[in-house]
Amino acid sequence: MNDSSSSRRQEYKALALVIVVFFPLLTIMLISSYGFLVWFSQLLLGPPGHG
Amino acid sequence: MIRRLTQNVIRPLKSLWKTLSRPAQYLSLGTIAIASFVMGIIFWGGFNTALEATNTEAFCISCHSMRDTVYPELQGTVHWSNHSGVRATCPDCHVPHNWTHKIARKMQASKEVWGAVFGTIDTPEKFEAKRLELASHEWARLSANKSLECKNCHSYSSMKWEDMSPLAAKQMKSAAERDQSCIDCHKGIAHHLPSTDGRSHQLLTAVNISVPEVGKNYYVVLQKPVFMNATSKEEAGMLNIATEIAVTDKSDGRVEFRLEGWRKRIGTGRIINEDFGINIKEAELTKEAAQSDAVVKVLEEKVDDVTGLTWQKVTVDLLTNDSELTDNVSGMWEFASTTYREACSQCHSQPEVAHFDANTWPGMFNGMIAFVNMDDDTQNLVLKYLQLHSSTYAGSHAQIDDQHNQSAKTPETALPVAKRQ
Numbered sequence: 210m211n212d213s214s215s216s217r218r219q220e221y222k223a224l225a226l227v228i229v230v231f232f233p234l235l236t237i238m239l240i241s242s243y244g245f246l247v248w249f250s251q252l253l254l255g256p257p258g259h260g
Numbered sequence: 261m262i263r264r265l266t267q268n269v270i271r272p273l274k275s276l277w278k279t280l281s282r283p284a285q286y287l288s289l290g291t292i293a294i295a296s297f298v299m300g301i302i303f304w305g306g307f308n309t310a311l312e313a314t315n316t317e318a319f320c321i322s323c324h325s326m327r328d329t330v331y332p333e334l335q336g337t338v339h340w341s342n343h344s345g346v347r348a349t350c351p352d353c354h355v356p357h358n359w360t361h362k363i364a365r366k367m368q369a370s371k372e373v374w375g376a377v378f379g380t381i382d383t384p385e386k387f388e389a390k391r392l393e394l395a396s397h398e399w400a401r402l403s404a405n406k407s408l409e410c411k412n413c414h415s416y417s418s419m420k421w422e423d424m425s426p427l428a429a430k431q432m433k434s435a436a437e438r439d440q441s442c443i444d445c446h447k448g449i450a451h452h453l454p455s456t457d458g459r460s461h462q463l464l465t466a467v468n469i470s471v472p473e474v475g476k477n478y479y480v481v482l483q484k485p486v487f488m489n490a491t492s493k494e495e496a497g498m499l500n501i502a503t504e505i506a507v508t509d510k511s512d513g514r515v516e517f518r519l520e521g522w523r524k525r526i527g528t529g530r531i532i533n534e535d536f537g538i539n540i541k542e543a544e545l546t547k548e549a550a551q552s553d554a555v556v557k558v559l560e561e562k563v564d565d566v567t568g569l570t571w572q573k574v575t576v577d578l579l580t581n582d583s584e585l586t587d588n589v590s591g592m593w594e595f596a597s598t599t600y601r602e603a604c605s606q607c608h609s610q611p612e613v614a615h616f617d618a619n620t621w622p623g624m625f626n627g628m629i630a631f632v633n634m635d636d637d638t639q640n641l642v643l644k645y646l647q648l649h650s651s652t653y654a655g656s657h658a659q660i661d662d663q664h665n666q667s668a669k670t671p672e673t674a675l676p677v678a679k680r681q
Contacts, residue, residue: 213286224287228299257405259406
């Protein structure tokens, strides 16, 4: 009982950690770095054109 | 230390990785899929909600530098209130609507957060000092994307030419043909333009200021007050910029001068003009000075056939401060010419100076002055430059110069009298 319930808890904890904290943070960091990348490219290449 | 680190960080991570790297033993695939799917929706919804929250006016003006400066300025404009009841909020114009550029703009805001934390622009004075730089960033952005943010609402193809004045329709049509950027002409439509009060100070450095000597002619570099006597503090009028005066005497800090010009014999005759029948202002006198026989002497009278008005040739004897006079008027015309070209070519190819006559220029000029930001002195200088180089005088320069040389050679008058350039 001890062994199975503790590893069941571990699986729930792992899932929660990954989908509530880890992936959202990773996504925000990815989007931010994409934003920064675009900004820095604009610094080098000038502001975006039209169309 | 290392043991504690192993115990508290590395071991849990290891066991987490162990759990994650093998197939779930107790959680069903369905539970994992549903939980991940729902969390995905919640996250993306939350992300966009947060992004939208930073895209509201309330968020923008939550920072003092926006609330106290550009925000009140917007409130005086058509983008704040108008007959259609549609208004633009900060992000409508200042945040790109396309996702990639929007995210890039949000990241750029990290610089603004930095500025807010370290107080780069925490007073209205600091904001004014930075205004030109900040405005230039927005101008560069809107120039490059041809005012995309304006065109999200305004489109050339939906403009109703018939409802515009003929002049506006003409300008707008040629702008539409080239798909021109709106801010090429409409800078300052939603916020104050950066102050260019420094222009007239640039003028002071563009010409060399002379120390006036009795018996010589000088030009007024900046508009300056005139006085009836050497000690009076009460102003008797204003000398216009680039007006030629002949210095007749000097006293402590002031010079006595004689000005020659023409005025209309109507009203009190307060405005002295450069030439017969032409409205190029030399000076504006108070009623008292204009009607004093000691100040104004009438030399002759002539009727202008065009208007039927009688004009008087007059000399005006008054005093002014001995500062800001120059003997080099060509430097002033160069400055005016450059300013005219730079300011007016922002929106359109500026007309040849000699395209209009001297009496047409004031109306043309005053009709356009709202589109540029010139201080009062610069405005007056540019207008006078345009008038004196208009079709009225074009081609007669050589002649005028000849006359000038001749009168310089023959000292027939007791007093040097100001001659027209």
